Amino acid sequence: xxxxxxxxxxxxxxxxxxxxxxxxxxxxxxxxxxxxxxxxxxxxxxxxxxxxxxxxxxxxxxxxxxxxxxxxxxxxxxxxxxxxxxxxxxxxxxxxxxxxxxxxxxxxxxxxxxxxxxxxxxxxxxxxxxxxxxxxxxxxxxxxxxxxxxxxxxxxxxxxxxxxxxxxxxxxxxxxxxxxxxxxxxxxxxxxxxxxxxxxxxxxxxxxxxxxxxxxxxxxxxxxxxxxxxxxxxxxxxxxxxxxxxxxxxxxxxxxxxxxxxxxxxxxxxxxxxxxxx
Amino acid sequence: xxxxxxxxxxxxxxxxxxxxxxxxxxxxxxxxxxxxxxxxxxxxxxxxxxxxxxxxxxxxxxxxxxxxxxxxxxxxxxxxxxxxxxxxxxxxxxxxxxxxxxxxxxxxxxxxxxxxxxxxxxxxxxxxxxxxxxxxxxxxxxxxxxxxxxxxxxxxxxxxxxxxxxxxxxxxxxxxxxxxxxxxxxxxxxxxxxxxxxxxxxxxxxxxxxxxxxxxxxxxxxxxxxxxxxxxxxxxxxxxxxxxxxxxxxxxxxxxxxxxxxxxxxxxxx
Numbered sequence: 001x002x003x004x005x006x007x008x009x010x011x012x013x014x015x016x017x018x019x020x021x022x023x024x025x026x027x028x029x030x031x032x033x034x035x036x037x038x039x040x041x042x043x044x045x046x047x048x049x050x051x052x053x054x055x056x057x058x059x060x061x062x063x064x065x066x067x068x069x070x071x072x073x074x075x076x077x078x079x080x081x082x083x084x085x086x087x088x089x090x091x092x093x094x095x096x097x098x099x100x101x102x103x104x105x106x107x108x109x110x111x112x113x114x115x116x117x118x119x120x121x122x123x124x125x126x127x128x129x130x131x132x133x134x135x136x137x138x139x140x141x142x143x144x145x146x147x148x149x150x151x152x153x154x155x156x157x158x159x160x161x162x163x164x165x166x167x168x169x170x171x172x173x174x175x176x177x178x179x180x181x182x183x184x185x186x187x188x189x190x191x192x193x194x195x196x197x198x199x200x201x202x203x204x205x206x207x208x209x210x211x212x213x214x215x216x217x218x219x220x221x222x223x224x225x226x227x228x229x230x231x232x233x234x235x236x237x238x239x240x241x242x243x244x245x246x247x248x249x250x251x252x253x254x255x256x257x258x259x260x261x262x263x264x265x266x267x268x269x270x271x272x273x274x275x276x277x278x
Numbered sequence: 279x280x281x282x283x284x285x286x287x288x289x290x291x292x293x294x295x296x297x298x299x300x301x302x303x304x305x306x307x308x309x310x311x312x313x314x315x316x317x318x319x320x321x322x323x324x325x326x327x328x329x330x331x332x333x334x335x336x337x338x339x340x341x342x343x344x345x346x347x348x349x350x351x352x353x354x355x356x357x358x359x360x361x362x363x364x365x366x367x368x369x370x371x372x373x374x375x376x377x378x379x380x381x382x383x384x385x386x387x388x389x390x391x392x393x394x395x396x397x398x399x400x401x402x403x404x405x406x407x408x409x410x411x412x413x414x415x416x417x418x419x420x421x422x423x424x425x426x427x428x429x430x431x432x433x434x435x436x437x438x439x440x441x442x443x444x445x446x447x448x449x450x451x452x453x454x455x456x457x458x459x460x461x462x463x464x465x466x467x468x469x470x471x472x473x474x475x476x477x478x479x480x481x482x483x484x485x486x487x488x489x490x491x492x493x494x495x496x497x498x499x500x501x502x503x504x505x506x507x508x509x510x511x512x513x514x515x516x517x518x519x520x521x522x523x524x525x526x527x528x529x530x531x532x533x534x535x536x537x538x539x540x541x542x543x544x545x546x547x548x
Contacts, residue, residue, distance in 0.1 A: 075447050095453045105448040109466030109543050118462070119452030150543040170452065 020087030021048035022206045023072065023097070023174045028081035029231075030067050035079055040231035041067040044081070047225055047234070049174070052204040056221035058211055058267065060275045064232030065210045066102075069178045072208055073099045085174065095119055098172035102179040104159045106151040112162050113138070113147040119170045137165040140199075157188035164196075168205075177209045181216070193219060193251055201248060214268045218260055219251050224267055229274045236270055238263070327513040332520070335513035344514065345505040347497055353521065355497040359415050360487045363422020364480055371427050371479070372472060375434025376465070385435070392431070400425035400486040404493050418490045418498070425486030426479035433475025437468030469541050477533055484526050499525075 030042040041064040049055045057065045070076040072083055074093035083090040090097070098119075106115050116137055120130045138144045141161040151159050160180060167175060177196075181189040197220055200207060211217055217224045222242050226235045241247070246257040254260050308329065314320045315328035323331065339349040347355070378385045400421050407420040441464050449459040465472075491500025499518050506514030537544065 070447075073447075073451060075450065093447075093450045095451070097451070099448070099451045101444055101448065103444060105444045107445060107448070107463055107466070109469070109541070110462075118449075118454070122449075122453040122455075122458060152543065166452070 019051070020084070022051045022053075022086065023049040023090075023208060024084040024087070025068065025072055026082050026084060028068065028071055028078045028083070030064070030071060030076065031079045042071070042078075043231035043233050045227075045232065045234050046081075047208070049206055049208050051206055054200050054205075054207045054209065054220055054222045055225060056209045056211060056217040056223070057225045057227060058214060058217040058271060059227030059232060059235075060229050060271060061212055063227045063229050063274070065212075065227055066178050068227075068232070069099070069176050069208065069210050073097050073176050075099075095123055095170040096172055097174045097176055098167035098170050100160075100163050100167050100175070100177045100180045102182045104151070104156075104163045104183075106159055106162055106166070108151055111148050111150055112143055112154075115151070115162055116166045116169050119166065123170075133169050133171075137169045140168075141165045141195075155188075156184050157192065160184060160192060164192075168199075173206060175205050175207045177207060179210055179212065182212070190251055196220065197247070197251075214264055214271060215251070215255060217267060218263045219247065219254055224263075226267060226270045227274075235274070238267060324510075324512060327516060331513050332516045335511070336517045339502075339514065339517060344502060345496075349502075349517070349521070352497055352499050352502045353525065355415075356487060356491065356499045357525075359418040359491075359498065360422050360483055362415065362419040363487070364426050364476075364483045366419070367423045367426035367430055367479055367483070368476060371430030371475075372434045375431040375472075375475070376438050376460070376468070378431065378435040379438030379468075380460070392428075396428050398424075400482075401489050401493075404490055407490075408494055413494055413496070417494055418487055421490040422483040422487050426483040429478040429482060430472075430475045433478070434468065434472045437471025437475075438464055440471065441467040466541075470544060473537055473541070477530065480529060480533060481526060484522075484529065488522055 025045060025047045028042055028045045029040075032039040032041055045068060047055065047057070047068070057068060059065050067076065071078045074083065074090055074097065085096065093099075107118065110118065113134055116134050117130050120133060125133070134147075138147055141164060143158070143161055143165060146154060146158060146162075151162065154162070160183075164180070180196075181192055184192065193216060199205065200220070209220060218240065221240055224238045224240060226238065227233065228235045240263060241259065244259070246254040246260055255264075311326075311329055315323065315326055316330060327335075336349070338344075341348065343351075378388070403421055403424050404417075407417040411417045411420065445463050445467060446459060449463045454462070487498075488500040488503075491498035492504050495501050499522050503515050503518040506512070506518060
């Protein structure tokens with residue numbers, strides 16, 4: 001670890017004058033199977049997420065955006081490129097980078113509170129602290145009455161709330177969300193989108209969010225990264241306005257705002273090119 | 279439609295229906311037996327004794343020693359051997375199965391040997407067991423072990439191998455070590471399959487035990503049947519057979535009942 005950090009410092013080509021990005025994916029390429037023969041999922045993608053930023057990656061399905069997330073979390077090694085946290089190699093997955101999966105991935109044999117406490121127990125947080133943080137998350141996500149329930153007793157929306165609570169309870173520096181609302185019905189999705197928006201505004205989480213929904217990207221993102229179809233490359237990065245009124249309200253209202261409509265049209269145009277050109 | 283309505287009215291639940299059918303078919307069998315023997319004497323008593331005769335013999339063995347022990351004594355010694363065999367098979371088989379799934383290299387290495395062993399009937403080990411342990415509890419327990427072991431290993435391995443990667447990913451991201459992931463995520467997820475393996479092992483072991491007792495030993499239900507043959511007492515044989523069957527059902531039901539307590543989240547899943 002220290003060695004490679006030293007090497008980086010000595011090879012001073014790019015250290016920016018400002019603080020390094022909280023999470024940086026640098027020139028990531030990923031092949032599944034042997035390079036040149038297997039599936040080329042991601043090709044030379046670089047994304048920087050600054051502290052407190054909400055970055056949304058959007059692209060057609062199968063474009064490798066989920067791969068980007070698993071690589072960013074450390075669950076997969078990139079074939080080329082590297083993942084940096086605060087400018088240092090990120091290393092194996094761990095609680096500094098919490099992940100919310102599309103399929104919730106709640107442990108079926110554990111109750112809601114056991115699921116939420118899981119990571120705290122793994123990292124040696126004291127019992128009193130565990131209880132305090134659990135209580136806080138149950139309250140924030142509105143899960144108090146379900147604390148003794150098993151995941152199979154909950155609706156999809158409730159399960160995803162538990163999954164988000166399980167990620168947030170770790171007080172992660174970075175939150176990675178892989179199409180977290182993709183498996184939910186439209187109404188539940190809307191409500192959770194608004195809640196994530198509110199959480200981000202209040203707590204300034206650093207988020208890398210993967211989705212195929214353009215509306216979701218425009219509503220949630222500070223910056224939207226549009227990917228090409230496979231092998232996924234970065235097609236365009238679009239800066240969105242950050243502290244505007246329409247982003248802080250309901251998504252229903254936001255989606256009627258001219259600015260929202262304009263961005264949606266622009267991003268959808270880019271995504272559509274990738275789908276149509278197949 | 280009608281069944282649905284009856285169910286809503288609380289007349290018939292699925293479980294109630296199953297019990298009703300069970301009682302019905304067993305009574306039918308009993309009636310047939312009574313007709314064939316006591317009532318119309320279709321079959322000679324030395325071939326098939328009447329229910330009354332079997333019940334009488336049952337009561338007799340219950341109070342008077344038969345070949346050394348009363349019926350409860352034979353039952354207990356059978357259960358003891360069976361218990362030791364299944365217990366050791368579980369204690370060794372579950373870790374071995376988990377290890378097989380955990381370590382694919384080891385699995386490919388050992389599987390051929392395992393496949394071969396799988397095809398050797400448990401009874402083929404009886405002579406070996408006798409040479410190793412003499413005519414002791416360990417002999418029959420070893421036969422039970424051999425009969426129970428494969429299904430435990432195979433099902434444990436399957437259970438672990440089928441755990442979805444996303445759960446393991448989730449545990450890694452939350453900072454769990456491999457060992458704790460195994461304990462808190464993989465084993466609970468594999469538990470239903472391990473349980474299935476145990477249930478198969480329990481019935482295989484029970485059957486193998488009776489077979490082993492026919493050949494070796496001086497106590498046990500299998501031995502009792504063999505003595506029934508020696509003494510030309512068909513009724514004793516029937517008492518033995520029926521006891522073996524009933525105990526098998528009883529054990530399986532008990533094990534099934536424990537599943538609800540050991541795997542509490544399963545009742546909501548299914």
